[in-house]
Amino acid sequence: MPKKETADSVQAHTEAKLQFYTKYLERYLQILLIAQGIDKINIYDLYCGAGQYSDGNTGSALRAVDAVWKAQVKNTQSKAINLHLNDLDQGKVTNLRGLLANKQSDEKKFAISFSTMEAFEFLKKLEPELPKQDRHTRNLLFIDPYGYKDINRQSLEAVLSSGRTEVVLFLPIEQMYRFRNKTMDDEVDNSYVPLKHFIEQFNLDVASITSEKDFITALETALSFGDQYYTASYSIRNHTGHHYGMFFITSNLLGLEKIIEVKWELDSQQGQGFTGDNQIDFFLETDRLSDLKEKIIKMVCTEEVDNRTMYEFVLKNGFRPKHANEVLRSLCDDGVIHTIDAKNMQRARKGSYKLNYQEFKSDKPAMIFRAGAGE
Incomplete structure (x- = not known):
């Protein structure tokens, strides 16, 4: 037609x-x-x-x-x-x-x-x-x-x-x-x-x-x-x-x-x-990020997650890596989760989460996310 x-x-x-x-x-x-x-x-x-x-x-x-x-x-x-x-x-x-x-x-x-x-x-x-x-x-x-x-x-x-x-x-x-x-x-x-x-x-x-x-x-x-x-x-x-x-x-x-x-x-x-209107309501973005935060907490508390899995999970839920970085930074600061460097299995450098396509394609994970504040 x-x-x-x-x-x-x-x-x-x-x-x-x-x-x-x-x-x-x-x-x-x-x-x-x-x-x-x-x-x-x-x-x-x-x-x-x-x-x-x-x-x-x-x-x-x-x-x-x-x-x-x-x-x-x-x-x-x-x-x-x-x-x-x-x-x-x-x-x-x-x-x-x-x-x-x-x-x-x-x-x-x-x-x-x-x-x-x-x-x-x-x-x-x-x-x-x-x-x-x-x-x-x-x-x-x-x-x-x-x-x-x-x-x-x-x-x-x-x-x-x-x-x-x-x-x-x-x-x-x-x-x-x-x-x-x-x-x-x-x-x-x-x-x-x-x-x-x-x-x-x-x-x-x-x-x-x-x-x-x-x-x-x-x-x-x-x-x-x-x-x-x-x-x-x-x-x-x-x-x-x-x-x-x-x-x-x-x-x-x-x-x-x-x-x-x-x-x-x-x-x-x-x-x-x-939606056809130009209203700006930043509470909408806050609510969306709160939703992402709850999903990440649930996932990390259920299983050990690496940066490749996290990157894919964030995108499949409709968020950009920068949104995940913001949420992960907050969760780490609050001791809800912590990060491990997958290469040496030591505590990872603060604020580095390796959420990008190049890391996703790599053979091995660079970062591991675990529940709790860690040692």
Whole structure:
């Protein structure tokens, strides 16, 4: 189904969606352009739209091009970047071709390609090609459908399975939540069959979902495909108070860290979502950090934890390492936990927790966290 423009101007919730995608894309490119062992980057926008609204604001395709140019200007290494734009609407793709006619660069190895296919038909065509890719290639898929009926679990799993692909997915949670109860019988009205199929694909227990935010949380868990992948969600509330959901799926923990950075940049108090207001309430951040503190205490009091496990745990719970450092510093000062240098098994230097991706990838832990004040 072609992507429809729901308004002639960029509404606040649409802008929030576009910011989420493009801010992550900027970080994604900055990392890959300097990463050793990465030679080629593919970006796929499967519902790209016409590229520009009548009020002059740009859509995902033009913003992606700007992100590529910015990243390449900041980095001297020239790596091949391919942006593929797909939309079933031929007119929108034709419009994009005109807008982007002068945006490719042979010198910078930046190429733009186009197609006009059903998005998940395009994905099925792409599936067998991904395993054949050189291991030095990375892919990012942006999937922003009109509705949810075309979403196919099997195709998502297939493109993720190579370990070289990350997915950003946008879904209209309010619609899905509102009609969830219509799908609970064996026989449902034809108009609810697509939603029933979606719910069954992802094994969602709709009887236990009592809010739109619950639906987002349940779907975030489902998109991990049985904890095979790291996932994150970002809720976007529109002017009517209802929610959309942005979902991110990756097999790479550094990718998860970068999307969490985006979430906290866009929502500095809670790192959870866009609400449509600009109120600043620092008690919200305090409450969130208190939640992290309780989770860390429970984990460390249950088992001995090293810095690699702690780093992963913090990210999976939606926090940045700097939040964990603040919480750990407080817990150590209060004698609730203490740290051990894993190399010599002596008391560790105060304030050093080794929570970063390089330490996570190392063969051995650098730090051990134990309950109590220690000796």
